[in-house]
Amino acid sequence: WEVVTLDGVEQLKKEYTFKNFRLALELTNKIGALAEEYKHHPGILTEWGKVTVTWWTHKIGGLHKNDFIMAAKTDSVT
Amino acid sequence: WEVVTLDGVEQLKKEYTFKNFRLALELTNKIGALAEEYKHHPGILTEWGKVTVTWWTHKIGGLHKNDFIMAAKTDSVT
Numbered sequence: 001w002e003v004v005t006l007d008g009v010e011q012l013k014k015e016y017t018f019k020n021f022r023l024a025l026e027l028t029n030k031i032g033a034l035a036e037e038y039k040h041h042p043g044i045l046t047e048w049g050k051v052t053v054t055w056w057t058h059k060i061g062g063l064h065k066n067d068f069i070m071a072a073k074t075d076s077v078t
Numbered sequence: 079w080e081v082v083t084l085d086g087v088e089q090l091k092k093e094y095t096f097k098n099f100r101l102a103l104e105l106t107n108k109i110g111a112l113a114e115e116y117k118h119h120p121g122i123l124t125e126w127g128k129v130t131v132t133w134w135t136h137k138i139g140g141l142h143k144n145d146f147i148m149a150a151k152t153d154s155v156t
Contacts, residue, residue, distance in 0.1 A: 021119050025110045028124065032103045041099050041126040046106065048119040048136075058126075 001071050003063070004054075010063045011043075011056040012071045016078055021048045030077040040070055079149050081141070082132075088141045089121075089134040090149045094156055099126045108155040118148055 001012045018024045028046045031053060035041040045052040055071050057064040079090045096102045106124045109131060113119040123130040133149050135142040 021110070021113060025107070028106065028122075029103070032099070032124065035099060044106075044124045046110065046122045046124065 006054070009056055009061050011054045012063065012067055013052065013054045014071070014074070016051045016053070018049045018051070021046075024049055024051045027051045027078060031074055034070070034073055034077060038066075038070060038073070040066055042070065042074075084132070087134055087139050089132045090141065090145055091130065091132045092149070092152070094129045094131070096127045096129075099124075102127055102129045105129045105156060109152055112148070112151055112155060116144075116148060116151070118144055120148065120152075 001014045004011055004013045016024075016027055018027070024046050028044050028051055031042065031044055031051075043054040053074055055067040055074075056062060057067055079092045082089055082091045094102075094105055096105070102124050106122050106129055109120065109122055109129075121132040131152055133145040133152075134140060135145055
């Protein structure tokens with residue numbers, strides 16, 4: 001995970017690559033299930049062979065401990 | 079749909095908004111099914127209450143007639 005600043009907001013960002021679109025979309029859905037379970041929602045960019053995930057906390061406009069926890073949980077479903 | 083230029087590549091872009099994450103992810107999956115059916119794959123950014131779709135043609139680094147067709151098909155599943 002890398003810390004990036006997008007539109008002035010610090011975020012955790014990571015790319016996962018795959019050999020096709022289907023596998024990328026599968027990860028998107030796994031992360032979506034995590035997001036719903038923990039009521040914390042990332043940005044998930046799904047493309048052919050690639051998923052880019054960003055975690056940040058809207059209400060503080062930056063990073064909170066929860067984002068790091070969710071990043072670790074994201075890795076655990078990949 | 080609006081034409082935007084991202085990293086020097088012209089793309090068609092549209093945002094769809096929803097009242098929660100689940101409905102956003104549902105649209106992501108509908109668009110994913112379209113993409114697989116037509117073997118042409120967009121960028122799909124899924125966030126809480128929002129899906130942002132971008133269509134472009136990788137091999138020409140810009141817009142092709144197919145992108146406009148896929149944009150119309152995307153609207154048809156929303």
